[in-house]
Amino acid sequence: MLGSTHGTLTTDFRARVVACGEEPHAAVVSLPTATRQGGLDVSGRPLHLDVPDLDRFFRPRSVAVVGASDAEGRPNTGITRQLIAWAERVGARLHPVHPA
Structure with a gap:
């Protein structure tokens, strides 16, 4: 109004x-x-909601990588190796998933 x-x-x-x-x-x-x-907007929805805990999203303990490859010359090889190094550095588990 x-x-x-x-x-x-x-x-x-x-x-x-x-x-x-x-x-x-x-x-x-x-x-x-x-x-x-916290107030409502004009449609009756709350203006303020509880903040979700995003710690599990930004600091995962386990990650599955679909399409991972360790074959030389494949585009995913470099990414897979970088993710393996990241997992070792932060103490996370990496689960490479390859369809073959």
């Missing part, structure tokens, strides 16, 4: 109270917990 007196764009009653200095309506008190804590 556009707060015409102040030219501010507000999305819910709480924001309008802050931006325009209006008195809160009963709806502000009865908003769901998610709204009071």
Whole structure:
């Protein structure tokens, strides 16, 4: 909603109270917990979600490499060797997968 007196764009009653200095309506008190804590966007979805733990994604303990090759002259050979060296360096397990 556009707060015409102040030219501010507000999305819910709480924001309008802050931006325009209006008195809160009963709806502000009865908003769901998610709204009071982090706010909702105009469609009702929470603005702030819990941050997922990405440690397993960025620091894997085990990696499977599909299409790995150790044959000289193959384009995947260099990549496979670099991944083997990386796995040894960080203590991860590498599982090369080759269709043959």
